[in-house]
Amino acid sequence: MSAKVEVYSTNYCPYCRAAEQLLNSKGVDYQAYDVTHDRNKRDWLVQTTGRTTVPQIFIDGEPIGGFTDMQALDRQGKLNPMLGIS
Numbered sequence: 001m002s003a004k005v006e007v008y009s010t011n012y013c014p015y016c017r018a019a020e021q022l023l024n025s026k027g028v029d030y031q032a033y034d035v036t037h038d039r040n041k042r043d044w045l046v047q048t049t050g051r052t053t054v055p056q057i058f059i060d061g062e063p064i065g066g067f068t069d070m071q072a073l074d075r076q077g078k079l080n081p082m083l084g085i086s
């Protein structure tokens with residue numbers, strides 16, 4: 001079973017696009033949230049993750065960090081199992 005993946009991003013963030021490209025390359029469905037002009041959602045992200053940067057990526061409701069964090073998990077061979085793919 002595949003994981004529920006959420007990506008919170010802004011429309012001007014190259015790391016956000018890179019995160020989406022990595023997920024797309026794996027054929028993973030994800031929900032994208034544009035928080036460019038959503039102060040309430042940005043505040044919620046800071047409270048939830050402790051980070052002020054985007055993207056913020058959640059897998060099954062757990063924050064895993066941003067693009068470089070997800071990329072590191074991928075390089076370590078840990079991302080696919082988290083995503084429920086082989």
